Amino acid sequence: MAGKNRIGGIIxxxxxxxxxxxxxxxxYNLGKPKREGVVGADTVHGYKETPQVPFIEGEITDRQELSLEDLVTLDDATITLELSNGKVITLSEAWFAGEGTGNTEEGNIACRFEGMSAEEVS
Structure with missing residues (x-):
């Protein structure tokens, strides 16, 4: 999908x-732990890590073949986002985590998929 120098665009x-x-x-977010510095009264002591939920989020176009009900009840799915630079983000054991609201002006639906794990493949 990607040219050698392409970094964005088609997905x-x-x-x-x-x-x-x-x-x-x-x-998208791979769900790796978020690091935050821990500061004492004297100096920086190090950092702590807190979990993050891996996700892929954006908008899709509504069309006749798409069932909004099936979309918003999606569970245990595999979501892949193929990027213009050749990387593929794979979200596993995923569910729909958005509101399920459609827009009539351009036929778009905001969507957010969250999952148990994600990986980046080059």
Whole structure:
């Protein structure tokens, strides 16, 4: 999918292998622990880690074949986001975590998928 120098632009979103019509900007997080510094009265003591939920989030285009009910009740799915630079983000054991609200002006639905784990493949 990617040219050697391409870093952004065209993406592909798949839910259990089915292609969804991705719109605009997507964000993702691999769910690795978030590090925050711990400061004492004298100096920095180190850091603490807290878990994060891995996710893929963006907007899709609503179409006749898409069931909003099936989308918002999605569970135990595999979500893949193929990036323009050749990377693939895979979200495993995922569920739909958005509101399920559609927009009639451009036929878009905001979606957020969260899962138990995510990985980045180059």
């Amino acid at each position: 592909a979103l798949k839910v259990n292998g089915d292609i969804y019509f991705a719109k605009g900007n997507f964000t």
